[in-house]
Amino acid sequence: MIIAIVVGLIIGACMVFFIKSKPKDNSVTTTDNQEVSFLKSSIYTLENEKQKLLKKLADNESLLKTIQSSGDTSSNSNDLLKEINKLKDEIEDMEDSIDDLEAKNKKIRSEKNEIEENLNNIEKENRELLTTKEDLSIKLATKVREAEKDNKSLTFVNSILNANNASDKDMEELDRKTWEIYSFISNSVYDCLKNHTDEAENLGYYAWDWRNTEKKTWIKNKKVVAIVGEFSAGKTSIVNRILSQDDPDALLLPTSSKETTAIPTYISKSKDFNCQFYSPDGDLRTIKKETFEMVTKSVLDKVNVSHLIKYFVLSYNNKHLDNISILDTPGFGSNSDEIIKRTTDVVKEAHALFWVIDINAGDLNQTSIKVMKDHLNGVPLYFIINKTDGKSPDDIEKMKEHIKKTAFDNDIQFKDIISFHKDEKVEVLMKYINEIQIEEQPPLMRYILDELNSWIKKKEKEKNDLRKERKEIDDTIDIRDDNFNFIKNEISSSADTIERLVKINF
Numbered sequence: 001m002i003i004a005i006v007v008g009l010i011i012g013a014c015m016v017f018f019i020k021s022k023p024k025d026n027s028v029t030t031t032d033n034q035e036v037s038f039l040k041s042s043i044y045t046l047e048n049e050k051q052k053l054l055k056k057l058a059d060n061e062s063l064l065k066t067i068q069s070s071g072d073t074s075s076n077s078n079d080l081l082k083e084i085n086k087l088k089d090e091i092e093d094m095e096d097s098i099d100d101l102e103a104k105n106k107k108i109r110s111e112k113n114e115i116e117e118n119l120n121n122i123e124k125e126n127r128e129l130l131t132t133k134e135d136l137s138i139k140l141a142t143k144v145r146e147a148e149k150d151n152k153s154l155t156f157v158n159s160i161l162n163a164n165n166a167s168d169k170d171m172e173e174l175d176r177k178t179w180e181i182y183s184f185i186s187n188s189v190y191d192c193l194k195n196h197t198d199e200a201e202n203l204g205y206y207a208w209d210w211r212n213t214e215k216k217t218w219i220k221n222k223k224v225v226a227i228v229g230e231f232s233a234g235k236t237s238i239v240n241r242i243l244s245q246d247d248p249d250a251l252l253l254p255t256s257s258k259e260t261t262a263i264p265t266y267i268s269k270s271k272d273f274n275c276q277f278y279s280p281d282g283d284l285r286t287i288k289k290e291t292f293e294m295v296t297k298s299v300l301d302k303v304n305v306s307h308l309i310k311y312f313v314l315s316y317n318n319k320h321l322d323n324i325s326i327l328d329t330p331g332f333g334s335n336s337d338e339i340i341k342r343t344t345d346v347v348k349e350a351h352a353l354f355w356v357i358d359i360n361a362g363d364l365n366q367t368s369i370k371v372m373k374d375h376l377n378g379v380p381l382y383f384i385i386n387k388t389d390g391k392s393p394d395d396i397e398k399m400k401e402h403i404k405k406t407a408f409d410n411d412i413q414f415k416d417i418i419s420f421h422k423d424e425k426v427e428v429l430m431k432y433i434n435e436i437q438i439e440e441q442p443p444l445m446r447y448i449l450d451e452l453n454s455w456i457k458k459k460e461k462e463k464n465d466l467r468k469e470r471k472e473i474d475d476t477i478d479i480r481d482d483n484f485n486f487i488k489n490e491i492s493s494s495a496d497t498i499e500r501l502v503k504i505n506f
């Protein structure tokens with residue numbers, strides 16, 4: 001009876017367990033394992049119970065045999081027989097239960113295998129989906145970056161197109177006066193000279209150039225120093241060093257380890273900070289500093305702004321910029337032809353060039369050498385060996401020797417080689433800049449007047465030559481007149497003589 005209760009409890013518990021523990025999520029395998037081990041332990045318990053019953057049965061059967069062999073036919077042996085039959089029934093029931101549980105176990109194991117297989121498939125799909133998701137995320141991030149870049153490019157171009165003319169009272173006055181002089185030269189002076197000299201045609205162009213130069217206050221009467229070189233050599237960082245050493249709040253120019261500076265940028269002195277750009281048409285326009293900060297080569301790689309901007313002009317109240325204008329330029333890198341043109345066009349206005357070389361780059365490359373020879377010949381040249389932080393004096397000396405040799409081999413004249421790095425005092429560099437002597441170029445207006453004077457002198461000389469020639473001709477005519485009169489007199493006296501002789505003889 002007790003055994004029947006035990007079996008009943010086990011089977012009941014199994015059923016409750018199966019119902020309650022049906023898998024709901026992906027903890028399927030864990031649940032199945034629990035089920036299987038629960039079933040196993042139930043089967044084990046039943047087997048134990050069955051062994052106990054079998055033992056009891058064997059004991060009862062042997063007792064029955066003993067009773068029967070003693071000839072005892074009392075009710076004891078009948079009771080024992082009943083007990084034995086009951087035990088047999090219980091054992092049979094238990095075996096059925098064990099068979100049931102084993103069948104269930106088998107079924108669960110096969111279900112478990114099936115579920116595990118499904119799980120593996122799902123995990124595989126999951127992994128594939130994750131890879132696809134990662135790919136998509138990378139593509140999306142690239143697209144977002146591109147869209148941001150496009151957005152920046154458009155915002156930048158929009159700000160440039162809407163920039164206002166940079167004019168204060170002094171600028172307006174300068175503009176008006178230079179316009180009056182230009183108009184006078186290209187109309188009145190031209191009208192006077194047009195029938196006398198071919199040069200008259202060019203006067204208007206000269207006057208226009210003169211006007212533009214007078215209006216470029218950032219370079220007029222200043223020593224212009226251009227910083228040039230390959231990309232990422234540290235050119236802009238040098239300019240930033242000059243701007244920030246004494247003014248930590250100064251607006252710095254963008255720098256990075258990628259190609260950065262896209263448009264030549266002048267920095268010069270003024271009372272207040274100004275951010276402007278100079279257009280190819282000769283207009284100076286003001287922009288916000290945020291617009292300037294936005295511009296790097298990567299932002300401008302899809303839009304060509306060279307027809308809108310020739311260069312930027314930033315003005316700072318910085319003592320290092322007294323009488324000096326510094327030109328930061330795009331480095332020569334991937335899109336060299338365009339950059340070389342944009343840079344060398346502007347660099348021609350410089351009084352000296354500082355060619356920056358990253359000490360880690362090893363040497364000047366062929367593009368640099370070609371640019372120096374083809375475009376910048378004649379402008380005083382200094383080399384800056386940059387990024388020397390962490391380098392030994394020996395390394396720096398070796399690099400200097402290397403550059404000297406390359407310059408000599410390529411017939412490149414240079415003034416000096418300076419070593420520098422981002423934490424160096426700017427005075428190291430300013431010493432060289434301050435020593436640069438600039439030949440005072442005759443102002444363009446003086447050039448025009450000189451042209452006119454030389455034309456007047458030429459014409460006076462021509463007039464004098466003509467006068468001299470006329471005098472020589474007059475003298476010749478006089479001599480010829482004299483000769484002619486002499487001959488005429490001779491002829492007439494000869495004719496008289498002949499006439500007289502004829503009369504006498506006939």
Ligand SMILES: Nc1nc2c(ncn2[C@@H]2O[C@H](COP(=O)(O)OP(=O)(O)OP(=O)(O)O)[C@@H](O)[C@H]2O)c(=O)[nH]1
Nearest residue numbers: 231232233234235236237255256259260261331422
């Ligand atoms: N170690 C070291 N790194 C420097 C130094 N100067 C600049 N750099 C780093 O070099 C990288 C390029 O600097 P930039 O100033 O942008 O170089 P750039 O010549 O103006 O480059 P482009 O505008 O692309 O032509 C940046 O990551 C700077 O931080 C220096 O003296 N030492």
Ligand SMILES: [Mg+2]
Nearest residue numbers: 235236260261
């Ligand atoms: Mg730069």
